[in-house]
Amino acid sequence: MARFKRILLKLSGESLQGEQGYGIDVNRLNDYARQIKEVHDMGVQIGIVIGGGNIFRGLKGAGEGMDRVKGDQMGMLATVINSLALSSALSTAGCPNRVLTAIRMEPIGEFFTKWKAIDAMENGEVAIFSCGTGSPYFTTDTGSSLRGIEIEADVMLKGTRVDGVYTADPEKDPTATKFEEITFDEIYNRNLKVMDLTATTMCKTNHLPIYVFNMDVYGNLKKVMEGQNIGTLVHE
Ligand code: UDP
Secondary structure, three states: OOOOOEEEEEEOHHHHOOOOOOOOOHHHHHHHHHHHHHHHOOOOEEEEEEOOOOOOOHHHHHHOOOOHHHHHHHHHHHHHHHHHHHHHHHHHOOOOEEEEEOOOOOOOOEEOOHHHHHHHHHOOOEEEEEOOOOOOOOOHHHHHHHHHHHOOOOEEEEEEOOOOOEOOOOOOOOOOOEOOEEEHHHHHHOOOOOOOHHHHHHHHHOOOOEEEEEOOOOOHHHHHHOOOOOOEEEEO
């Protein structure tokens, strides 16, 4: 039995670049697709939001003199590229799926509605939500909390390259220790960077717990769904 019935999985665009430093590492992409297929085979309903930081971030563009809204639109289009890549890899792995977009762009994907997404998942398709929220000045973390709440997911699984939430950044501070679980209030009080504040607040006020884990170790997604405590649960 899987620990959760319906999940919203957030994958960062940056992880998709693997060791390359830019774009899409096909090995990493296929590795993600196979992990998702394993969990799909357990009967879990899966919605996915994928970032675009491996291709473009609006804030970086704005820092270089670009119009912020146009830059964010470029970032949202980057999430579409990643979503199509993931869709293709999932199909190759034998996992039915559908891309839904927050900005109209048929035939690339269908325009998102909550009901289309739920129908797809109940019919055994993985639903991939692209373009984040569809609006500038947001992140795909906020897109994930929004979609997770809308599709009535039991949890948001935030797949990162770190295996949970630490007292400090473990890549910078070797004395940092990991939490098995932590409350939203403690995240605020300790000023921990799990997600941006908008995304965290959306989850807290709408009662969507977050599970942070390392998706870059093959098999970890399945371990989370089997109930193994390999990450950090953020709850009320
Ligand atoms: N973005 C946006 N609105 C959204 C989601 C994303 O404008 O609702 C843009 C924003 O420019 C962001 C980029 O898309 O920098 C890529 O998303 P993000 O930085 O969240 O990707 P990740 O860090 O997960 O790779």
